[in-house]
Amino acid sequence: MRGWKYVRAMFDILLPRTCLVCGRKLNIQEKYLCLHCASDLPLTRFGQISHNPMADRFNEAIQKGLDDSWRQEAYAFASALFFYEDESGYKHIPHQIKYQGNISAGRYFGRMLGRELLSAEWASDVDLVIPVPLHWKRHWSRGYNQAEIIAEGVAAELGVPMRTDILRRVRRTETQTRLDVPEKSANVAGAFKVCTSVAGLKHILLIDDVFTTGSTLHSCFLALREVYPFPIRISVATLGFVGG
C-alpha cells in the first residue's frame, strides 16, 4: 500500500468518510461519492449541447432585460455538471460546499465541471473565469466563497486565470430561496459592479454553485456587459442545475 493510501486508510478507521449523497461509508478508492452514487450522478452534458434548457432559461432573462435601445446580443452559452431536484440526494453536494465548509469537495467537483467544459466546443476560447462574488460581509462571516472554490477548479482544468477583483457584490441581498422569479430578479438587480477592467478579453466564464432561475448570474452578466460589450462572450457554468 502506498503512503497516502495508508494514511487515508488510517483516517477512514479513525474518522470514517461518508458519501455526500447517500451517507454510506466510503471505501478507500471512493472520494466524496460511493461507487453507486458516482455512477448514477445525473450529468447534464450541457457542454455538448449549446441550446439546452439552462441556456434557454438564461437567454430568456437576457432577452427580457434588453432595453428599447438597440443592443446586439448573441445566444449565451450555459452548462451545469449535474441535474438535481429538491428531493434529490445530489442537492447535498452544493449544500455541503456552501453551508458545511466542505472546501475540498468544492475543488473536487469544480475540477469535474472543468473537465466537462474541456470537451465543450463553445468553451474552448474561454480566457477568464470569474466566480459570482459574495458581499464582503457574507464572505467574512462564511470565511470563503463557495463559487470561488468551484471556479478555482474550473480555471485550473481550463488552464486560464480566475479573477476575483473584477466583479464585486456592492449590495447585500436577501436569501433567494423563498422568493418567486420576479422577486428574485428584483432582489439581485444592480447588486453587482465591475471594479477593474481587463483589456483583450474574448470570452468570460461566470461560475456559481447552482442555477435555478438564473437571476443572480443574469445580474452579474448585466454588470459585466457595461464594461465588456458584445462581441465579448459571457457564458455561465454551475455545478447544479435545478430543472423543472
Ligand SMILES: [Zn+2]
Ligand atoms: Zn452514495
